[in-house]
Amino acid sequence: MAVLKKIRSRLFSSGADEGEESGAAGEAGPARAAAEGYSRYDVRPLTAAQLDECWRLDQRCFVDGEAYSRETFEYLLTSPESVSYRAVTSDGTMVGFIVGIVEPDATGHITTLGVAPEHRRRGVAQRMLLKVEEGFRRRGVRITRLEVRSVNIGAQDLYAKLGFSVTQRLPRYYSNGGDGLLMIKSLV
Numbered sequence: 395m396a397v398l399k400k401i402r403s404r405l406f407s408s409g410a411d412e413g414e415e416s417g418a419a420g421e422a423g424p425a426r427a428a429a430e431g432y433s434r435y436d437v438r439p440l441t442a443a444q445l446d447e448c449w450r451l452d453q454r455c456f457v458d459g460e461a462y463s464r465e466t467f468e469y470l471l472t473s474p475e476s477v478s479y480r481a482v483t484s485d486g487t488m489v490g491f492i493v494g495i496v497e498p499d500a501t502g503h504i505t506t507l508g509v510a511p512e513h514r515r516r517g518v519a520q521r522m523l524l525k526v527e528e529g530f531r532r533r534g535v536r537i538t539r540l541e542v543r544s545v546n547i548g549a550q551d552l553y554a555k556l557g558f559s560v561t562q563r564l565p566r567y568y569s570n571g572g573d574g575l576l577m578i579k580s581l582v
């Protein structure tokens with residue numbers, strides 16, 4: 395997860411709407427699609443209309459004091475450069491979110507990602523990541539990047555599985571003094 399004050403100054407405006415998509419297995423491959431539970435989730439655009447639900451879910455996902463404030467989500471989700479999605483159950487409950495931003499240098503920056511604890515290890519994060527990558531590609535993004543805690547091995551495994559590589563260690567990147575890792579992936 396990115397520290398907002400370190401990305402805020404780089405945001406700028408203009409952009410296009412993202413189309414809504416639901417349901418199907420799609421991006422993660424047919425084998426995973428067939429897995430039990432996988433197709434129970436829809437992936438839909440995440441906008442300021444879901445601000446409060448997203449903020450509450452974020453607090454359940456980041457229990458280490460690093461959850462974003464409501465204002466931070468508002469800032470990110472109202473940016474024209476936002477490429478963000480949510481995963482919902484069949485009754486419309488949000489169980490996952492991912493916030494991406496197209497930066498001024500045309501890189502795609504994934505600022506945060508979370509899945510409700512009771513819905514983890516069902517491919518939800520993987521699907522949302524692939525969806526954001528599609529959105530980035532539509533906007534001409536060739537490189538995507540993210541920051542992750544050096545101690546967050548589970549998230550690092552997820553990103554590595556999807557083709558991200560660690561390119562840099564970010565000493566004391568987080569407010570509690572923890573180091574971050576910069577991971578990038580080519581979308582070309």
Ligand SMILES: CC(C)(COP(=O)(O)OP(=O)(O)OC[C@H]1O[C@@H](n2cnc3c(N)ncnc32)[C@H](O)[C@@H]1OP(=O)(O)O)[C@@H](O)C(=O)NCCC(=O)NCCS
Binds near residue numbers: 551
């Ligand atoms: C990290 C997180 C988003 C993963 O969400 P998820 O929906 O459970 O991830 P997926 O089911 O899509 O995982 C896909 C693959 O990534 C890897 N992976 C995901 N979570 C993992 C974990 N905790 N440990 C090891 N590997 C993991 C596995 O290879 C997994 O495939 P598998 O389940 O077939 O083994 C979720 O655990 C979370 O919200 N954590 C708290 C917030 C957080 O750390 N966000 C990332 C900040 S950078």
